Amino acid sequence: MAGNWKMNMTHLQAIAFVQKLAWTLKDADHDYEQVEVAVFPPFTALRSVQTLVDTDKLKLVYGGQDLSQHDSGAYTGDISGEFLAALGAKYALVGHSERRTIHGEDDAVCQAKVQAALKHGLVPVLCVGETLEQREATDTPWDVPVAQLRAGLAELPNGAEIVLAYEPVWAIGTGKVATAEQAQEVCAALRAALVEELGEERAAATRILYGGSVKPDNVASIMREPDIDGALVGGASLKIDDFASIVRYRNHVGI
Numbered sequence: 001m002a003g004n005w006k007m008n009m010t011h012l013q014a015i016a017f018v019q020k021l022a023w024t025l026k027d028a029d030h031d032y033e034q035v036e037v038a039v040f041p042p043f044t045a046l047r048s049v050q051t052l053v054d055t056d057k058l059k060l061v062y063g064g065q066d067l068s069q070h071d072s073g074a075y076t077g078d079i080s081g082e083f084l085a086a087l088g089a090k091y092a093l094v095g096h097s098e099r100r101t102i103h104g105e106d107d108a109v110c111q112a113k114v115q116a117a118l119k120h121g122l123v124p125v126l127c128v129g130e131t132l133e134q135r136e137a138t139d140t141p142w143d144v145p146v147a148q149l150r151a152g153l154a155e156l157p158n159g160a161e162i163v164l165a166y167e168p169v170w171a172i173g174t175g176k177v178a179t180a181e182q183a184q185e186v187c188a189a190l191r192a193a194l195v196e197e198l199g200e201e202r203a204a205a206t207r208i209l210y211g212g213s214v215k216p217d218n219v220a221s222i223m224r225e226p227d228i229d230g231a232l233v234g235g236a237s238l239k240i241d242d243f244a245s246i247v248r249y250r251n252h253v254g255i
């Protein structure tokens with residue numbers, strides 16, 4: 001279960017938040033082996049989160065919301081995978097729809113970022129998803145996400161670990177959650193594409209997250225779907241009780 005904080009929380013707020021989240025999950029006896037918990041703070045909070053995680057020996061992991069496709073040099077404002085790895089980050093988001101639309105990142109940039117993450121020992125979380133316009137223009141709404149997957153994973157080194165996040169753009173931050181059936185339909189197509197790209201075994205071992213207005217009251221139905229292995233959570237990851245409840249979705253009725 002991954003919380004994408006976006007451009008929220010100073011490093012001081014991040015410390016207080018992670019401390020309270022860890023206490024809440026400890027009180028609830030959360031089993032991190034069963035459900036991994038990852039947070040994606042802004043870059044400016046990563047060092048503070050690292051210090052807290054190391055000092056208090058917390059089991060949650062963290063990552064960057066983006067990374068540069070370059071290693072170092074004249075790229076003002078960018079953050080390299082090497083810097084994230086040096087801060088103990090495990091993951092890096094790649095191609096979040098806000099990066100694709102606001103920052104104009106295309107599939108080639110995302111592919112280069114996947115490669116850069118892997119080069120520095122990070123697990124890329126490749127985000128894919130269609131806009132409402134793209135969904136409404138077709139009977140096969142998985143076309144765009146599958147094409148983004150194939151482009152992003154081009155020339156993937158043998159054995160490289162990646163995570164996929166299916167995030168329909170029309171469901172991000174809008175309160176419009178895809179139905180569990182809609183999410184599963186696309187995630188099944190993504191899994192089938194993974195089989196073609198990586199083979200059965202690696203495809204089965206690759207986690208596919210769903211993202212888009214996930215909340216405590218809809219996470220259980222989404223997680224029941226066979227090709228959905230976790231969630232990438234935006235808004236609800238900023239509320240400790242909501243995020244802790246999402247993390248503990250197995251305790252919800254029927255799971």
Ligand code: PEP
Pocket residue numbers: 004167171172173174175211212213214232233234235236
């Ligand atoms: C996201 O930003 O990745 C996201 C899914 O946001 P939200 O949960 O707020 O829709």
